[in-house]
Amino acid sequence: MRYELYYWPEIQGRGEFIRLALEDAGADYVDVGRLPKRGMPAMMRFLENPSTEHPPFAPPFLKAGNLVIAQTANILLYLAPRLGLVPKNEALRLWAHQLQLTIADWVVEVHDAHHPISGGLYYEEQKREAKRRAEDFREERLPKFLDYFEQILKGNPKGTDYLVSKAVSYVDLSMFQMIAGLRYAFPRALAKLESKHPRLVALHDQVSARRRLAAYLSSPRRLPFNQQDLFRNYPELDG
Amino acid sequence: MRYELYYWPEIQGRGEFIRLALEDAGADYVDVGRLPKRGMPAMMRFLENPSTEHPPFAPPFLKAGNLVIAQTANILLYLAPRLGLVPKNEALRLWAHQLQLTIADWVVEVHDAHHPISGGLYYEEQKREAKRRAEDFREERLPKFLDYFEQILKGNPKGTDYLVSKAVSYVDLSMFQMIAGLRYAFPRALAKLESKHPRLVALHDQVSARRRLAAYLSSPRRLPFNQQDLFRNYPELDG
Numbered sequence: 001m002r003y004e005l006y007y008w009p010e011i012q013g014r015g016e017f018i019r020l021a022l023e024d025a026g027a028d029y030v031d032v033g034r035l036p037k038r039g040m041p042a043m044m045r046f047l048e049n050p051s052t053e054h055p056p057f058a059p060p061f062l063k064a065g066n067l068v069i070a071q072t073a074n075i076l077l078y079l080a081p082r083l084g085l086v087p088k089n090e091a092l093r094l095w096a097h098q099l100q101l102t103i104a105d106w107v108v109e110v111h112d113a114h115h116p117i118s119g120g121l122y123y124e125e126q127k128r129e130a131k132r133r134a135e136d137f138r139e140e141r142l143p144k145f146l147d148y149f150e151q152i153l154k155g156n157p158k159g160t161d162y163l164v165s166k167a168v169s170y171v172d173l174s175m176f177q178m179i180a181g182l183r184y185a186f187p188r189a190l191a192k193l194e195s196k197h198p199r200l201v202a203l204h205d206q207v208s209a210r211r212r213l214a215a216y217l218s219s220p221r222r223l224p225f226n227q228q229d230l231f232r233n234y235p236e237l238d239g
Numbered sequence: 240m241r242y243e244l245y246y247w248p249e250i251q252g253r254g255e256f257i258r259l260a261l262e263d264a265g266a267d268y269v270d271v272g273r274l275p276k277r278g279m280p281a282m283m284r285f286l287e288n289p290s291t292e293h294p295p296f297a298p299p300f301l302k303a304g305n306l307v308i309a310q311t312a313n314i315l316l317y318l319a320p321r322l323g324l325v326p327k328n329e330a331l332r333l334w335a336h337q338l339q340l341t342i343a344d345w346v347v348e349v350h351d352a353h354h355p356i357s358g359g360l361y362y363e364e365q366k367r368e369a370k371r372r373a374e375d376f377r378e379e380r381l382p383k384f385l386d387y388f389e390q391i392l393k394g395n396p397k398g399t400d401y402l403v404s405k406a407v408s409y410v411d412l413s414m415f416q417m418i419a420g421l422r423y424a425f426p427r428a429l430a431k432l433e434s435k436h437p438r439l440v441a442l443h444d445q446v447s448a449r450r451r452l453a454a455y456l457s458s459p460r461r462l463p464f465n466q467q468d469l470f471r472n473y474p475e476l477d478g
Contacts, residue, residue, distance in 0.1 A: 053396065054334050057341045057387055069333055071340040078333055094308055094317055095293050101310040101340075102296045108347055116355050116368065118375040129355065129368045136357040148296055157292065 002028045003079075004063040006043045009033035011229040012181075012222075014072045014107065015060040020173040021076060023216040025083035031221070033059075073100045076170050085170040096164045099152065099171045103178060106145045110185065111230050113137040113237060123234070134237035138189045142182070146197045149175060153199035160199050161206065168207070175200065176207035181231035188238045241267045242318075243302040245282045248272040250468040251420075251461075253311045253346065254299040259412040260315060262455040264322035270460070272298075312339045315409050324409040335403045338391065338410045342417060345384045349424065350469050352376040352476060362473070373476035377428045381421070385436045388414060392438035399438050400445065407446070414439065415446035420470035427477045 003022065007015030009031075022029045033043050043059065046052060056070030062079070069075050077097050080086035086096050111119075116133040117126040149163070158166035163175060179200060182190050194201050208217060216222055225231055242261065246254030248270075261268045272282050282298065285291060295309030301318070308314050316336050319325035325335050350358075355372040356365040388402070397405035402414060418439060421429050433440050447456060455461055464470055 050390075050394070053394065054337070055387075055390070055394070056337075057344075057384075067330055067333070069337065071337045074333060074337045074340055077336070091306055094306070094313060097316070098293070098295075098308065098310045098313045101313055105296075105347075108344075112351070112355075116351075117371045118379065120375065120379055126371075129371070132356045132365075132368070136359065140357065140359055145296075148294075151289075151294070155289070155292065155294070 001065060002030065004030055004032050005060060006032050006046065006063070007060040009040060010223065010226075012177075012225065013060075013230050016177055016223075017072050017103075017170075017174045018060055018062065018075055018079070019221075020177060020213065020216075021079055021083055021085055021170045023221070024168075024173055024210060024213050025085060026212050027079075027083055073097065073104050076100055076174075080170045083170075085168070085173070087165045087167075087169070092164055096169050096171050099149075099163055100174060102145075102148070103171070103174050106141075106178065107230060109137060109141055109145075110181070113185075114232050114234060123232070127236075130234075130237060134234075135239070138186060138237075138239050142186070142189060143193060146193055146200060150197045150200050153203065162203070168210070172203060172207055173213070176204050176213075179204040180208075181225065184225040185231040185233050186238045187233070240304060241269065243269055243271050244299060245271050245285065245302070246299040248279060249462065250465065251416075252299075252469050255416055255462075256311050256342075256409075256413045257299055257301065257314050257318070258460075259416060259452065259455075260318055260322055260324055260409045262460070263407075263412055263449060263452050264324060265451050266318075266322055312336065312343050315339055315413075319409045322409075324407070324412070326404045326406070326408070331403055335408050335410050338388075338402055339413060341384075341387070342410070342413050345380075345417065346469060348376060348380050348384075349420070352424075353471050353473060362471070366475075369473075369476060373473075374478070377425060377476075377478050381425070381428060382432060385432055385439060389436045389439050392442065401442070407449070411442060411446055412452070415443050415452075418443040419447075420464065423464040424470040424472050425477045426472070 005015065005018055005022065007013065019031065032038050033040055047056065054068050060072060060075065061068055061070040062075045069078050086093055113134040114123050114130050115126060116129045123130065152163055153160045156163065162168055163171045207213060244254065244257055244261065246252065258270065271277050272279055286295065293307050299311060299314065300307055300309035301314045308317050325332055352373040353362050353369050354365060355368045362369065391402055392399045395402065401407055402410045446452060
């Protein structure tokens with residue numbers, strides 16, 4: 001089956017968590033928003049069509065045959081068993097999904113560090129509030145999330161390489177993305193914290209060296225981090 | 240099986256979405272945080288025990304036999320098939336979960352309307368920022384979410400009573416909670432919007448009249464809305 005991913009064509013954003021899973025598995029997929037002939041109009045037509053039976057609230061969404069699935073973690077819940085990126089065991093699938101939802105919460109906080117008032121306003125219109133929120137993010141929330149996931153790696157009875165089991169899962173790919181994005185957005189804050197989270201750093205390195213992912217990351221398909229994205233580098237927010 | 244719900248004992252919060260499903264189904268469960276003999280110490284012991292194999296990032300979490308499951312939407316994903324609160328069909332289960340995750344995103348925005356800077360600070364310490372964020376919430380986000388879910392009801396090919404299929408699902412119970420909470424927190428803003436969302440209002444009424452839920456809602460097990468909760472009534476945030 002050829003999967004169709006629908007997402008904004010110029011940012012990594014939430015779509016990247018899906019792209020990483022599809023790329024690592026070598027899945028047959030098209031990134032519709034980036035196709036010259038279809039692109040954004042195809043995505044907007046879909047979102048705005050009143051006869052769509054299960055309309056997404058927002059991108060990303062995935063077409064898989066007749067199914068249309070939205071919400072990043074839900075898409076991964078559907079895809080991962082089909083891509084071999086989660087164990088078969090139900091308890092471990094729930095655990096993987098739980099971790100992915102915790103990452104989703106973290107992503108909201110990363111975004112709101114630069115947009116604490118409204119996604120509809122420019123950063124410059126909420127810069128004062130962003131400085132306060134980003135300080136709390138750096139001092140309280142960022143260490144809390146990093147400590148939590150480092151502890152998960154440390155406590156994994158199947159070994160400390162991966163979060164869910166002894167093999168890589170989609171959650172590990174998402175964690176790679178978090179570390180990469182945080183390094184871009186908060187280089188100073190992260191530099192101070194990395195030495196306390198060696199297993200997360202090792203996970204990042206191990207994921208980025210995976211054969212298909214390494215090829216993806218050095219290809220033009222991997223969009224660069226940029227200042228319209230979830231992860232943004234504003235030095236004044238980095239302490 | 241007797242389920243054990245672990246959540247803060249003095250607020251509805253995210254735990255309420257789980258309580259509503261358990262109560263509507265007449266499930267055998269205990270609300271551990273509110274038990275005189277166990278209460279908060281039992282919950283904190285669990286959260287802080289370094290040997291917990293799958294530690295939650297935060298409450299609520301559910302013990303179901305040997306399973307420990309966290310993240311509200313994940314708990315409902317697990318419970319709903321067992322409680323008869325979701326169709327059997329995989330496509331509809333994914334759709335229900337997608338809607339629940341969209342509600343979860345909405346809940347974050349409800350909370351952040353009064354806490355836009357930090358959950359670790361008092362409201363009074365972020366009141367100025369809250370006024371700005373709440374205005375955006377009332378003017379942009381609240382109508383967007385209400386319009387979306389009204390449209391889902393309108394477009395449900397199985398009838399406009401419920402969100403997912405022709406029968407009630409856990410997502411409908413959660414939507415009842417959203418409408419009830421928003422009426423408490425933003426009575427003026429909601430009064431202006433309700434006439435444009437008649438199906439959501441009807442859904443709220445229909446859910447609240449369900450036999451077991453009506454009994455629950457008028458029992459002491461239903462905690463009152465209060466000013467420590469997700470939904471808070473600050474008149475200055477209500478426009």
